[in-house]
Amino acid sequence: MKKFEMPAPLWKRGLAYIIDMIIVNVFIISPFNPIFKGVRFTNIKDIYSISNPNLFLALVIISILTILYFTILEYKLRQTLGKSLLNISVISLNKKLTFSQTLLRNLTKPFVILLIIDTFYIIVSKDQRYLEKISKTKVIQEIK
Amino acid sequence: MKKWKIVLLTILLLWLVSYIVASFFKDSKINLEDKIAVIPIYGPITISGSSSFIIEESGSSSNSIIEFLDKANSDSSVKAIILEIDSPGGTVVASEELANAVKSSNKPTVALIREVGASGAYWVASSANKIIASPMSITGSIGVLGSYLEFSEIFEKYGITYQELTAGELKEIGSPFKPLTPKEREIIQKKINLIHDYFIDEVSRNRNLSVTQIQEIRSGLFYLGREAIDLGLVDYLGNKDLAINVSKELAGIKEAKIITYERKVSFLDIFSKLSANQFYYIGRGIGASMYIQAKGNGFSIRT
Numbered sequence: 001m002k003k004f005e006m007p008a009p010l011w012k013r014g015l016a017y018i019i020d021m022i023i024v025n026v027f028i029i030s031p032f033n034p035i036f037k038g039v040r041f042t043n044i045k046d047i048y049s050i051s052n053p054n055l056f057l058a059l060v061i062i063s064i065l066t067i068l069y070f071t072i073l074e075y076k077l078r079q080t081l082g083k084s085l086l087n088i089s090v091i092s093l094n095k096k097l098t099f100s101q102t103l104l105r106n107l108t109k110p111f112v113i114l115l116i117i118d119t120f121y122i123i124v125s126k127d128q129r130y131l132e133k134i135s136k137t138k139v140i141q142e143i144k
Numbered sequence: 145m146k147k148w149k150i151v152l153l154t155i156l157l158l159w160l161v162s163y164i165v166a167s168f169f170k171d172s173k174i175n176l177e178d179k180i181a182v183i184p185i186y187g188p189i190t191i192s193g194s195s196s197f198i199i200e201e202s203g204s205s206s207n208s209i210i211e212f213l214d215k216a217n218s219d220s221s222v223k224a225i226i227l228e229i230d231s232p233g234g235t236v237v238a239s240e241e242l243a244n245a246v247k248s249s250n251k252p253t254v255a256l257i258r259e260v261g262a263s264g265a266y267w268v269a270s271s272a273n274k275i276i277a278s279p280m281s282i283t284g285s286i287g288v289l290g291s292y293l294e295f296s297e298i299f300e301k302y303g304i305t306y307q308e309l310t311a312g313e314l315k316e317i318g319s320p321f322k323p324l325t326p327k328e329r330e331i332i333q334k335k336i337n338l339i340h341d342y343f344i345d346e347v348s349r350n351r352n353l354s355v356t357q358i359q360e361i362r363s364g365l366f367y368l369g370r371e372a373i374d375l376g377l378v379d380y381l382g383n384k385d386l387a388i389n390v391s392k393e394l395a396g397i398k399e400a401k402i403i404t405y406e407r408k409v410s411f412l413d414i415f416s417k418l419s420a421n422q423f424y425y426i427g428r429g430i431g432a433s434m435y436i437q438a439k440g441n442g443f444s445i446r447t
Contacts, residue, residue: 027159031166054169061165065158072154081151 007127008088016082070106104135189234206238224391233263246271252394270350277369287364
């Protein structure tokens with residue numbers, strides 16, 4: 001049976017991201033919870049407090065692990081857990097999806113504000129975030 | 145099947161890395177920088193603060209200071225509060241409001257008396273957990289003062305008569321244009337005594353004073369810091385450094401950043417205050433000031 005590829009709808013991509021972030025919270029962030037006691041994550045000054053090197057370092061490590069979650073799975077399977085559940089996947093606009101392409105397209109994933117800015121590009125391009133445009137990748141859904 | 149294996153393995157691997165790295169941080173306490181908030185209380189304490197800028201002496205507004213206390217109490221990084229006091233006292237209600245706010249603070253509080261911390265300002269200081277003063281600071285003066293200017297004899301000298309038309313026998317009590325009758329004097333004195341008793345009770349309770357100590361301070365006399373320590377009115381003699389160290393000890397911290405809460409004066413504030421004062425002084429005359437005295441009876445009670 002022939003399969004048709006079309007850009008994944010934004011709601012599916014959003015929902016897949018939420019599912020993935022739940023996984024990230026449970027498996028990557030939660031081990032750090034006991035040492036984040038007293039930090040108000042609603043206060044941006046607290047979160048990016050450079051005056052506290054330990055807090056800054058922990059946040060950098062969490063960000064790297066979050067990027068790796070998206071990068072490894074998309075590189076290996078073209079899908080994260082969220083994308084797999086919603087039946088959407090990543091494709092390269094070149095020949096084969098490379099590790100550097102998946103790394104580049106996921107650089108904004110841990111930072112919600114940057115991700116929102118990145119996503120605004122969809123208004124112009126219709127189906128690509130800005131980093132997807134640069135990395136020459138796209139998220140599609142297959143219809144049989 | 146292979147796909148789910150890779151997903152599971154990746155998640156497990158990242159969880160393991162995260163768990164191992166997090167265990168390295170366990171001993172290093174990730175807390176935001178601890179802070180000690182310094183709240184200045186300068187000049188007479190009133191509810192709104194006699195905040196005349198540049199031209200007149202400025203005071204402290206109990207409203208603003210209570211706002212600062214709330215801000216410090218709701219900031220989890222603030223571990224202790226220092227009240228830096230240089231005030232001769234203030235109005236009864238403003239002093240009481242402020243004292244209650246200090247008492248209900250959920251952070252350790254330390255009062256540092258600089259030049260003067262007397263009367264209503266001492267009432268506020270007594271609500272703090274610890275009081276520090278310089279040996280030469282003026283403190284105490286736990287009394288109540290009711291005063292006004294009386295012009296009746298000047299009026300008599302210049303042949304001016306004051307016509308009193310009132311409904312209510314004591315409505316004009318404390319008028320600057322007539323002498324007090326013995327009955328009026330007795331009534332006002334009773335009210336001042338009531339405030340004094342309340343003031344003494346509050347300070348005694350705050351400082352846990354003995355009967356002998358209470359008898360001593362009842363006179364309303366002021367004391368130097370070195371005398372006040374013997375009377376139990378002050379805990380330590382020292383300066384701001386000592387206040388910071390005592391605050392750290394009460395908060396159970398070793399290092400802290402000192403931050404001062406002050407009302408920021410904007411350019412617009414300065415401009416409006418200057419122009420308001422200018423117009424006020426242009427328009428004001430002797431008649432106007434007499435009107436103001438008469439309007440408020442000119443009588444004030446302060447601690």
